[in-house]
Amino acid sequence: MLVHSRTGRWTAWAGFAVLFVPLFALPFLVIVAASFSTNWSGAFPSGPTTAHYAAAVRGESLQALTTSLVTAVTASLIALTAGTWAALAGAALGGGGPWGRRAKRVLDALFMLPVAVPSVVVGLAVLVAYSQPPVLLNGTRWIVILAHTVLVTAFAHQSVSAAVVRLDPMYEQAAAGLGARPSYVLLRVKLPLLLPSLNAAAGLCFALSMGELSATMMLYPPDWTPLPVLIFTRTDRGALFTGSALAVVLMAATLLALLAVSRIRTKASYR
Amino acid sequence: MPTTGTPRAIPPWVWALPPVAVLAVVFLYPLALVVQESLAPGAYADVLASASFREALVTTLWLAVASTAGCLVLGFVLAVVIAFVPFPGGKAVSKFIDVFLSFPSFLITLALLFLYGTVGMANGLWTDVTGDTTGPFQFLTTPWGVLLAEITYFTPFVMRPLLAAFSQMETAQLEVASSLGARPLRIVRQVILPEALPALAAGGSLVLVMCLNEFGIVLFTGAKGVTTLPMLVYGKAILESDYAAACVVAVVNVALSVGLYVLYRGVSRRAGA
């Protein structure tokens, strides 16, 4: 306990509330409030309605939600596979002497790079590369999914390799000592032990992809409009309340997915 | 070394090839093309000489630096209260911060529109109370609006490593310091702050990189006066179809961010984050 006096503690809490509530709590309340309103010209919104939600689960909006979900799930699964593979391969390299360690550092740096490169630039790069032969993806949904995959792979790799480092080598050795070949060790020991981290990484990738706007804005074809893009085009046209309802749908979908993943995680944590 | 008689296991570098090949195809090769495209004759000279580029560069940099500074101060204060002046619901607040991190940044700008926009809550309160026709809060479409949004959105990224660092700190240190007669502010300055420095450095450099790369907040603000490097990339490529110029701006932006990111990795490795 840092502050021992009663008044001191209350001052600290009051200061915390003054900063925290308007900055962090209020924005979400405001969006939720707006999504149920038709008008906001005074201090508070007015004209309560659920029409925006009725619209948000139909037609274009529903399609945008499905688009986002399909994109996020596909990108997350590919990213998780590639990221995990790279993390495990990196760990194997790291055990192979000074050259191996150097190679592991290069591998880690390469997979970390998309975190540092602006998403807009990732979008631009993918656009430039796949608008020309040999592979033409421009104008298809695949270019969006590709960009999302690139963007989230770095995060998948980062969290899985952190978990691989924490994985005690004694389990692997115990398994090998009992006669398990490396592939058996991977499937029956390493991956099950990594499962909690894999789940966490999956949740992270999913959330990132669901909210991705920067690269998507450069790439999306008319028939593959993810939810964030739709929220932008709606609010840009002045339909702020519809946009808010869509934003709430986006947040809810993300939260539900994270919740589901965290339930698997608690089931799968052994210690 | 005797190795006869056993089938050689596949060496580890072979296992590393497939993911690297995939990364090369979907990311490294496109990035190389951007660099190549930026080398078009005259592209660098044109872009670097243009006023819009220089303005965007300056805006990007000062916004990123100011946002980072704001996040560090705000994040430190909030984290200290959560960690060392515990209150019921403190756990929920930490959870909320984790959830906050998983939402896209542009939602903040959307919310600020309702709070401080021309017909938003703050101005509405003002006009209701004073009877004026317009309110005083018109900063949202200026860089200050972007600054507020970025500080709000990125502060949790500073708080998370700080809370992790604080949770490992020994409370005995604080108890000893306070039994020696140190007042809370002195303890914060002389005991907590030094412990927090590595986490602050790591969180701060991460936020700096993310601010440099931020696009959604600026796009949603819709301010014509606020152009950052990522906005310029988007504008040149999509609105003007000037790919060479877009690639030049992109290369500059990447150089800035990656340089800083390397710094961040160095700092956070030392901080053990």
Added chain:
Amino acid sequence: MTSGIRFDAVSVAYGGTTVLDRLDLTVEPGEVIALLGPSGSGKTTALRAVAGFVRPVSGRVLIGDRDVTALPPYRRGIGMVVQQYALFPHLRVEANVAFGLKARKTPKDEIPGRVAEALEMTGMAAYAHRYPRELSGGQQQRVAIARALAIRPKVLLLDEPLSALDAQLRSGMLAELARLHRELPDVSILYVTHDQVEALTLADRIAVMDKARLQDCGTPQDLYRRPRTEFTASFVGNANLLPVTVTADGVAFDGTELNVAPGDATPGAATLCVRPHLVGLGEGPNALRGRIVEVQWRGSTHRLYVEVGGHRVKADVRELRETPLLGSEVTLHFAPEDAVLLAAGVNDDH
């Protein structure tokens, strides 16, 4: 097929540092050998070379007649138990024990029987459905042993298996391991420990390791009674190591002629090893006069530290009516046959 383990001039080095230096050692089929030594002596490295987790830079490791030096661990057919047990936390006890059987593609209908047998042998049958985290340290230890035994290895490697247990559990498990070995007379056991009690209790022979080298090897009684080096003398049991001079006439300590068989000791400086419990109080052969500088009461004995000519001699004396007074002059003695003459200068730091 004979089992057993043979180290044939095995050397292991990490980045230029030799951690195991030309080890030659044979574990006979059905024999228990304890590798005893302080940390960093190379004993664990030797065990890991048998398991296949470290590759020797030179020399060969044989299990039975087979050179396994280049084989990966999973092809060596060994059972291994480590200090932290390394039970798989995501598998129940029975699945942990079945792991090795499944990994070796044992026929499915054989597995339940073998698992039950191994759990029965270690007294853990009642816990088959538990997860490792639901077991105490001693129970986890038993499961780890059951898991190693389930594959019916010819060679069992035990790496400090008891050091994570508290003292009471440890002596219980020690008896248990001795019983298991009686039930499995064909299994060769390599037992790494830094605890001399474990080594003396379990091992048929003890291999004493220090500074990456094998220092001494023999039966527990042999090593205890007739240590060959100062290191063995001080590491296996307690020892008085007295600097003596060997001349053609005999052996002298602090200017006093001793009645000790010089054996084949070369003239010059040497070390005499006498066990503290073989040093008696009062007049007798090899009498040494000195002053008591410290007394420790140890329940059944008194440990006296007596300064004799600048050297501290330890004596464990039984059945003293009253505690000897500090500073009083006493005489110590020991029988000629209880002293062992060692070559001096091997390990001056002991």
